[in-house]
Amino acid sequence: xxxETGLAALWLAAAMALLQLVMAGVGLRLxxxxxxxxxxxxxxVAIVGGLLGAVSFTCLILVFxxxxxxxxxxxxxxxxxxxxxxxxxGAWGNHExxxxxxxxxMGLAGAAIALxxxxxxxxxxxxxxxxxxxxxxxxxxxxxxxSNPFARLDIAPADGMGLNPLLQDPGLxxxxxxxxxxYVGLSVAFSFAVGALLTRDVGPAFAxxxxxxxxxxxxxxxxxxxxxxYWAYYELGWGGWWxxxxxxxASLMPWLAATALLxxxxxxxxxxGLRAWTVMLxxxxxxxxxxxxxxxxxxxxxxxxxxxxDPARGTFILVLLALxxxxxxxxxxxxxxxxxxxxxxELLSREGGLVLNNLLLSVILGVVLIGTLYPIVAQAxxxxxxxxxxxxxxxAGPVALLLVLALMAGPLVRWRRDEWDALAKRMxxxxxxxxxxxxxxxxxxxxxxxxxxxxxxxxxxxxxxxVAPLWQRNLKRTPLFTWGMVIAHFGVAVALFGMxxxxxxxxxxxxxxxxxxxxxxxxxxxxxxxxKPVIGPNWSALEGRLTITRGDGEPFVMRxxxxxxxxxxxxxxxxxxxxxxxxxxxxxxGAPDTGxxxxxxxxWKPFVTFIWFxxxxxxxxxxxxxxxxxxxxxxxxVRERYA
Amino acid sequence: xxPKHQRFTLVLLALxxxxxxSGLALSALKDEAAFFYAxxxxxxxxxxxRAVRLGGMVVEGSLARAADGVTQQFRVTDGKAQVPVSxxxxxxxxxxxxxxxxxxxxxxxxGSFVATNLLAKHDERYMPPQMASAMPGAPGRKTETLER
Numbered sequence: 001x002x003x004e005t006g007l008a009a010l011w012l013a014a015a016m017a018l019l020q021l022v023m024a025g026v027g028l029r030l031x032x033x034x035x036x037x038x039x040x041x042x043x044x045v046a047i048v049g050g051l052l053g054a055v056s057f058t059c060l061i062l063v064f065x066x067x068x069x070x071x072x073x074x075x076x077x078x079x080x081x082x083x084x085x086x087x088x089x090g091a092w093g094n095h096e097x098x099x100x101x102x103x104x105x106m107g108l109a110g111a112a113i114a115l116x117x118x119x120x121x122x123x124x125x126x127x128x129x130x131x132x133x134x135x136x137x138x139x140x141x142x143x144x145x146x147s148n149p150f151a152r153l154d155i156a157p158a159d160g161m162g163l164n165p166l167l168q169d170p171g172l173x174x175x176x177x178x179x180x181x182x183y184v185g186l187s188v189a190f191s192f193a194v195g196a197l198l199t200r201d202v203g204p205a206f207a208x209x210x211x212x213x214x215x216x217x218x219x220x221x222x223x224x225x226x227x228x229x230y231w232a233y234y235e236l237g238w239g240g241w242w243x244x245x246x247x248x249x250a251s252l253m254p255w256l257a258a259t260a261l262l263x264x265x266x267x268x269x270x271x272x273g274l275r276a277w278t279v280m281l282x283x284x285x286x287x288x289x290x291x292x293x294x295x296x297x298x299x300x301x302x303x304x305x306x307x308x309x310d311p312a313r314g315t316f317i318l319v320l321l322a323l324x325x326x327x328x329x330x331x332x333x334x335x336x337x338x339x340x341x342x343x344x345x346e347l348l349s350r351e352g353g354l355v356l357n358n359l360l361l362s363v364i365l366g367v368v369l370i371g372t373l374y375p376i377v378a379q380a381x382x383x384x385x386x387x388x389x390x391x392x393x394x395x396a397g398p399v400a401l402l403l404v405l406a407l408m409a410g411p412l413v414r415w416r417r418d419e420w421d422a423l424a425k426r427m428x429x430x431x432x433x434x435x436x437x438x439x440x441x442x443x444x445x446x447x448x449x450x451x452x453x454x455x456x457x458x459x460x461x462x463x464x465x466x467v468a469p470l471w472q473r474n475l476k477r478t479p480l481f482t483w484g485m486v487i488a489h490f491g492v493a494v495a496l497f498g499m500x501x502x503x504x505x506x507x508x509x510x511x512x513x514x515x516x517x518x519x520x521x522x523x524x525x526x527x528x529x530x531x532k533p534v535i536g537p538n539w540s541a542l543e544g545r546l547t548i549t550r551g552d553g554e555p556f557v558m559r560x561x562x563x564x565x566x567x568x569x570x571x572x573x574x575x576x577x578x579x580x581x582x583x584x585x586x587x588x589x590g591a592p593d594t595g596x597x598x599x600x601x602x603x604w605k606p607f608v609t610f611i612w613f614x615x616x617x618x619x620x621x622x623x624x625x626x627x628x629x630x631x632x633x634x635x636x637x638v639r640e641r642y643a
Numbered sequence: 644x645x646p647k648h649q650r651f652t653l654v655l656l657a658l659x660x661x662x663x664x665s666g667l668a669l670s671a672l673k674d675e676a677a678f679f680y681a682x683x684x685x686x687x688x689x690x691x692x693r694a695v696r697l698g699g700m701v702v703e704g705s706l707a708r709a710a711d712g713v714t715q716q717f718r719v720t721d722g723k724a725q726v727p728v729s730x731x732x733x734x735x736x737x738x739x740x741x742x743x744x745x746x747x748x749x750x751x752x753x754g755s756f757v758a759t760n761l762l763a764k765h766d767e768r769y770m771p772p773q774m775a776s777a778m779p780g781a782p783g784r785k786t787e788t789l790e791r
Contacts, residue, residue: 237733391671599713
């Protein structure tokens with residue numbers, strides 16, 4: 001019964017989306033006095049549609065929690081012996097469920113716009129909701145026609161096929177939904193851009209309405225990427241935190257576009273510049289989300305993160321992608337002439353700096369996009385190849401470091417116009433820090449690569465430069481969004497330091513471990529004590545016991561495992577990780593040989609945790625900024641002070 | 644500067660960025676793209692020492708451990724030819740005899756393959772597209788096993 005309710009709610013939500021689109025279209029066409037009552041009804045329709053989507057998704061979660069094996073999706077992806085958290089998260093750990101999550105979040109976002117957005121011109125708002133409905137309809141059609149999550153089986157199996165053990169991790173409860181929130185947030189920004197183009201209303205008011213959504217999407221993307229990186233790091237057991245894999249790039253590209261958009265929308269909101277560019281970026285950012293979904297869902301590229309995929313579904317997403325992006329670009333081409341050029345600005349000004357930020361981010365985005373899609377193009381010409389870390393490090397790395405260099409100066413430049421010597425004065429301390437860091441790195445750090453050494457130097461320089469905007473300010477009166485900016489930029493420095501430190505200082509050992517014989521890795525002495533079997537809720541495992549000492553410190557124990565899952569039958573290796581203030585010790589147990597020796601792989605990774613701390617700080621900065629902006633918007637101030 | 648001129652400058656800058664990105668990417672691609680080989684491709688001239696990928700099935704009974712206890716040796720086949728592979732490291736969870744593998748690494752002078760990484764898969768039902776085409780008739784492309 002729950003499944004039928006869910007399906008009915010899904011159909012009704014789709015009908016509401018159609019109604020929303022038609023009403024917005026008709027209402028905007030009619031002359032103002034006749035269309036007014038239709039326009040007024042669009043908001044309630046959006047709210048009801050959002051609620052219906054939520055009902056449908058709740059039903060899906062309920063059938064998963066109840067392990068209702070007569071539902072095809074549950075039978076394929078769940079198992080009654082699974083811990084409840086994974087039954088719950090399993091609802092979106094599959095294709096149909098994740099698509100339903102997508103439309104649900106999209107509907108709720110539409111409802112939130114309808115409920116909360118008071119400042120935007122009513123016609124632009126309705127056009128935005130119409131665009132939102134048009135996007136949602138494509139996904140509704142996809143769900144209802146090709147991937148009904150509530151389809152029943154005629155004969156229910158005794159039990160399900162189970163969830164892939166690699167997915168049986170708390171990460172699943174957190175990582176996909178955050179990324180989806182991010183993707184959907186960008187769809188909202190896209191709808192705003194389309195709405196503003198339709199009603200010829202591109203300006204600061206539109207930018208202020210769109211900004212919280214871009215910020216929110218960007219925060220979720222940052223969190224999702226950070227969480228996904230850590231998840232892959234401990235779950236895959238390779239000791240790596242980023243593989244430049246197509247599926248990872250699929251989440252990085254929208255983030256890059258959103259980062260650029262976040263900065264350009266600020267120029268539009270405060271200085272009424274970069275109008276057409278901001279609209280274009282909103283279109284690009286959502287295109288990247290769609291391309292990302294396409295890459296992940298179609299499985300067209302070889303990925304270490306590839307889950308069950310189906311080329312036919314990829315085609316459907318590709319068609320949607322072409323429709324939306326093609327439509328938006330056509331609209332952009334038609335209407336860009338009506339978007340008047342905004343105000344001009346000086347080369348040396350905050351606006352100029354943000355243009356540089358946007359250019360460099362666009363170059364990185366372009367490089368990542370080309371590198372990710374190149375294998376598809378090559379395949380069309382009959383050449384099988386793959387593009388991996390060497391390419392991305394070489395092509396995107398230097399540009400990213402250049403961006404960090406620009407980031408040191410950017411927040412210290414004034415809006416409107418600035419003087420070079422005044423800026424140089426403000427940059428004194430950061431430049432001194434940069435010089436000191438350069439000396440220290442040349443003297444003490446081992447030279448692994450130019451990229452890692454430059455990364456260390458720039459990370460330290462940026463850490464100092466990022467807090468510089470707070471100097472000589474009354475900290476209590478500093479607006480929250482300035483704090484947000486400082487913390488986010490500081491987070492970039494922290495994350496960069498972690499990445500560079502991991503690249504420069506990691507120590508690695510691969511040994512055939514004999515019980516009792518010690519192995520040295522970095523500052524640690526590791527003794528392999530032996531293997532014993534252990535039993536978990538739905539797995540059994542062989543567990544290695546390692547006793548580790550660091551210098552004269554207390555010994556501690558680490559327990560890497562080889563886990564065996566019964567349904568589906570799979571082996572996974574569970575890395576053991578010991579976190580210290582200055583890094584992580586990472587141990588993976590391999591297979592035994594005939595002589596009773598076990599493969600053991602050990603890494604000592606100094607400051608690797610900074611990568612994810614930095615990511616969390618970036619997201620925190622974004623959140624503070626968002627709260628600060630929302631509070632400021634609610635105050636009846638006519639013009640914002642420049643931050 | 645007039646708004647129109649500034650806009651023109653910005654468009655030029657954006658175009659420069661696009662060309663810069665493409666130029667950067669294409670020049671790096673020339674050096675760094677890793678080509679995919681199936682064992683039967685290996686008879687032709689293989690580039691020694693260049694980063695490439697090799698994909699196929701692990702031959703049953705070929706998996707052995709070298710005397711150092713950490714290097715694994717096995718042969719990879721696509722049904723027509725076989726290539727010996729050595730890999731020092733911990734094999735991914737789904738790596739076993741008779742199942743598919745994509746090895747990253749380079750060819751040695753004697754035509755054997757030295758892997759630096761074996762590609763893990765998240766899903767035992769999943770097969771990389773490159774492998775599916777290297778192994779006609781291989782199982783695993785269709786993912787749904789229950790009827791719908």
